[in-house]
Amino acid sequence: MMMNFHVKRRQQFLSEKNYQLALKEIPQGIKLFESEPARSGSSEAEGWLISYRMIAFDLFNLLVLKYTGGESIEAMRSELEGVVEGYERATNQLREYSRDPNASGFQVDSFDGYCPCLGLISLCYLLHRRDLLPRVAELLDGPDKNNVGMDFLIEDFLSYAPMDRYESDTLLVTEPFESLADAMDSADNKDALKHLRKFLKRWYKDLAGAPWHDAHKPDAQGRTGGYYGYWSFEAGAAVLLLGIDDDSSLHTYLYYPKDLVDWAKAHSVLEAKQNAVAATGLRCEAGQPCPKGGYWMTPAKSGSRRYFPQGQEMPPVASDYGTTIWQWDPNQADPTL
Structure with a gap:
């Protein structure tokens, strides 16, 4: 017997109707963008750049949507690589179009780039796919390492992966991420939890400038669209990376992905396996x-x-x-x- 959708879903803003509609429309959009360059581009090359960016965006949103809809976390592990591949293709097109082989695949000085970048890095930890992190790092750094050390928090998260990283004293997006940076820099987990609670308390409000903010609310015509889930995957990754055993004080926050954190802790054997792979990767x-x-x-x-x-x-x-x-x-x- 299938579980009732309202029981299965992980956030109450997602209706079954909108979920099924998005599951149909997002792959259709990806197929369309794969078939031709976006017409909004001033040239074919720019059109393909826009198309590839939209494909990466849609692949990420599809993964988030499935998590919000209560789908199996196991399946998300393999699908995450497809998201990384989507960003790789978009970044390759950007570097070719801009004639800059080191152009960064994420515009991390804005919400539009910072949030998905940190979210993607966090999902690599939560889904025990640390093997993908060197590829995500290359999207940022460029092959000549021209962009390294741009942001303290991004570097701090990447430093837990099996690769050398870089010092940075710059936090590009202070609100709400300053509290998360304080948590990562805490001397003990009690202090870290205090900062994580502060971070999650202000997370949604401080990200009011993000393009997905309030996407669950109907417009003047009563229509909704573009809501796939509001999740602070970075807070979950911080709990995992800092080795916080009791994260129950964070469960009260709607945006904390507690199911994903619980899964990551329960499947720690996968982490050991991925570390072994990465060590020889x-x-x-x-x-x-x-x-x-x-x-x-x-x-x-x-x-x-x-x-x-x-x-x-x-x-x-x-x-x-x-x-x-x-x-x-x-x-x-x-x-x-």
Whole structure:
């Protein structure tokens, strides 16, 4: 027997009618943007840039919508990589269009870029997909590391991933994120919880300038649209990263993703597995010499796993995702044996 939607959903603003409508319309929008460049662009290249940005935006919103609608968190783990790929494709198009190979994939000096960037990083932790964090970091940093150290909080979150990060004393968006930064910088978890409560108390109000704010409210014609869920994934990630065992004092806040935090804690074995993968996770761009002999694969093509000897030039793969990135397969078993 299927669970009643009103029981299953994780926020009361989402009606079953709007949920089913969004589940249908978002993939349709993605398909449309994949088929042609947006007509609002002044050129075909700018049109594709707008289209790819909208695809990334829609993929992120679809994932959030499914969480709000009470769908399985397990399924979100694999879907998260598709969101990262969407932002990679948009960033590659931006760098080509702007002729700046280090253009940042997120405009982190505004709500429009800062919130999804920090949200995406946080979901990588909450869904035990730390292996995706180097790819998210590259979207920010650029291949030449031209944009590193732009924001204290982003750098602080990324520093928990298996990679070297950079010092920063700048917080680009102070309200409400100053309290979250204070929580991450706390000497003990009691103090951290105090700052997290302050952060969540003001989270929605202080983000009034965000494009999704009040999207659940009907307009003058009584229509609603664009609401997929209001979630402070960064607060949940902070609890996980700081090792806070008792987060019950945060459950009273509507925007705190307690189900996701509970799932992340209960599935900590996945974290250990992902850490092991990340520890050996090498990446190499097409055209570069293979840094280590063994089996590699690329997300640009399914079934791409193959053996490369050290020093061999890594080949490109035709796809819509821009530069081919080969990744070391942690399972080095020979399939012929």
